[in-house]
Ligand SMILES: Nc1nc2c(c(=O)[nH]1)N[C@H]1C(S)=C(S)[C@@H](COP(=O)(O)OP(=O)(O)OC[C@H]3O[C@@H](n4cnc5c(=O)[nH]c(N)nc54)[C@H](O)[C@@H]3O)O[C@H]1N2
């Protein structure tokens with residue numbers, strides 16, 4: 160049943176192109192920058208409305224008109240003719256179009272069959288990246304996890320930012336308390352392993368990140384970039400430090416050592432909330448710049464300068480991203496980023512690294528000790544990986560399916576994920592998926608992963624979906640709230656993604672026929688009951704029925720948003736503060752409501768048992784001996800080349816290669832090789848290279864470039880669209896190679912379970928040459944079997 164939607168609230172007056180055209184506002188869901196767009200909508204030849212143009216919304220309170228090439232092509236992406244429109248159900252091995260009723264019946268039957276045995280472990284969940292970009296992805300997956308009661312929860316986080324959650328959990332007691340650089344007020348920014356000029360920023364939501372960096376430089380500030388590649392961001396910087404991949408924990412540790420050794424530590428206003436400063440000094444003691452220099456590839460004097468400048472700057476921030484997380488010491492490096500901010504007095508101060516406060520967060524309450532953060536409350540069946548934030552490593556999904564025994568995963572619910580390309584050893588995962596008793600994918604594309612599903616449930620395109628940034632507002636460099644309704648109503652036969660996910664929850668709970676909105680009603684009832692019983696809530700003592708009747712919104716998800724806003728830090732408290740935020744207020748302000756610059760939040764943000772920032776958490780201290788071994792092993796000249804990834808402005812992970820306008824030019828799956836290495840390895844520009852790792856080998860054209868440091872090669876991820884049975888013909892025409900086939904899934908950051916996707920050794924040789932170890936060993940494209948990828952249970956090496 161299509162939800163009724165009106166677009167009035169975000170309709171824009173003013174000139175619109177062509178007869179019957181109109182404009183509307185839509186927040187861009189395509190990356191973390193959350194830009195406000197003005198889209199033009201006009202009927203096509205068949206009279207069906209579609210987006211014909213998109214531009215930045217100059218009146219957006221946060222993005223002020225910024226748009227990037229992806230946002231500008233929002234209409235093309237939205238109307239991709241290869242998006243699935245109707246559900247697919249497997250019949251006699253073939254995926255065939257089906258009605259929603261047939262599809263959900265197949266889900267209820269398929270899941271029911273697996274759950275019948277009474278072992279919740281048999282159903283696994285994989286939640287992919289777009290879940291943080293949709294309203295549905297924020298509101299329903301937690302319920303799915305709860306309803307399925309399975310420990311087998313896997314997400315893209317363990318291919319991405321889990322090290323930051325782990326370090327925040329340990330430091331602040333809350334894995335979601337992630338400080339962001341206060342970009343607009345800082346004088347000194349040290350960027351570690353991020354390339355916002357291509358990615359537009361991550362774990363730091365800032366529309367026009369590039370412009371904000373330029374503004375920093377214009378006001379006399381300093382930008383330093385630590386990256387083994389000379390990226391566009393590095394070229395914009397005052398200083399580029401070409402660290403040896405994986406060496407950041409050493410580099411940052413030595414900076415800490417310098418701060419103590421040169422008595423530059425000044426913890427500032429946050430000092431009274433810090434515990435364990437002396438313990439950090441002890442840990443860092445022997446990591447002198449001289450000791451780490453060879454292993455991290457940075458001269459001792461440069462390390463000293465980085466530390467001194469950070470300490471001397473009026474207001475400074477250290478910011479780390481993918482290159483600091485998806486590495487062997489991801490959690491340690493993520494922790495050190497915050498340690499450096501704390502030791503230089505920049506944690507929680509304007510211009511430093513600050514905690515945003517989103518409109519749907521829990522309202523602040525008096526500081527009190529919390530329960531803290533623990534990992535390993537459960538362990539994975541096959542390799543015994545500890546759970547982190549309720550998840551097992553994505554890299555371990557395949558082994559949980561293909562390893563026989565009690566508790567084996569036999570069914571998979573995959574929502575907005577493409578782990579065949581995004582996680583290590585896709586070839587093994589594909590074989591595993593093909594052997595599942597049941598799999599359902601919620602995905603608009605029939606791609607490398609969803610082609611293995613028994614049922615594919617396609618969400619409508621973003622033009623037909625509402626948007627609110629539940630995730631990214633909690634990481635934004637300015638507090639603000641914006642909501643956009645669908646700009647085009649759902650068509651015949653389309654189901655909102657919220658309804659799809661709510662129905663999955665109902666299938667999992669054994670009530671497949673119930674009204675999807677009953678799921679929202681249940682959440683509202685539950686949340687309001689807890690709120691009225693909570694003495695610290697603005698609605699304490701009130702009647703839940705009365706509060707429920709006060710909720711506005713046209714749908715279950717809208718009423719839930721209204722409830723969260725009203726109970727939140729800026730909310731109206733259901734009338735307690737009549738000027739406060741409500742859904743109605745956001746609808747009255749279609750360009751958003753500005754909630755001001757970031758404000759200091761210590762100690763209120765803390766949930767640690769000590770009530771302090773625990774600067775030297777025991778699990779990290781206990782892992783330092785591994786860092787010392789790494790340091791010892793890394794002395795001497797680098798041997799095999801190490802591989803790092805890269806992103807392109809006109810890409811997004813694995814799923815935008817089917818949009819013609821975003822393809823071509825420099826957005827290609829090539830292997831970047833430094834001229835010196837190219838000469839040594841006999842690789843000519845444009846020739847084909849074979850790259851081999853523990854999980855297999857792939858081939859890619861060589862691009863000789865000084866953008867990568869000597870000893871480093873770079874291949875982007877998200878490619879490898881050469882599988883049969885997909886329906887992404889534009890992507891398949893230029894498939895590229897799946898870099899993650901080089902990995903066997905065993906190399907992880909042990910504190911977070913995050914796969915090491917950057918800084919792993921590879922063998923590189925000309926593809927055509929029959930001689931040479933790499934070329935001789937594996938001739939096939941992706942998936943040539945190493946022992947671990949042949950389906951045998953891989954043992955964890957960590
Ligand atoms: N080697 C290497 N590997 C990496 C990375 C790297 O840097 N290097 N990066 C990692 C990172 S940071 C991430 S986040 C992961 C991403 O890993 P995944 O989340 O598994 O991969 P995506 O390519 O983002 O795929 C998202 C899927 O969601 C679908 N989709 C798109 N929009 C929607 C929607 O609105 N609703 C639904 N239901 N589905 C939608 C797409 O069709 C696609 O199938 O990849 C990781 N993999």
Ligand SMILES: Nc1nc2c(c(=O)[nH]1)N[C@H]1C(S)=C(S)[C@@H](COP(=O)(O)OP(=O)(O)OC[C@H]3O[C@@H](n4cnc5c(=O)[nH]c(N)nc54)[C@H](O)[C@@H]3O)O[C@H]1N2
Nearest residue numbers: 352354358361404405480481482806807808810811812917
């Ligand atoms: N255009 C575009 N935008 C995106 C995405 C996309 O695919 N395309 N993906 C989105 C997602 S899911 C995410 S998580 C974000 C990621 O956002 P970013 O982290 O900003 O993106 P990357 O371009 O992967 O930047 C990581 C950088 O780390 C460097 N690096 C690799 N190894 C090391 C190392 O050992 N040390 C150091 N210091 N650096 C290293 C790489 O060379 C690279 O330049 O981007 C998001 N935005």
Ligand code: SF4
Nearest residue numbers: 187190193194227230
């Ligand atoms: S920067 Fe990100 S949010 Fe902004 S228009 Fe581009 S893809 Fe969309």
Ligand SMILES: [Mo]
Nearest residue numbers: 288315319320
């Ligand atoms: Mo990501």
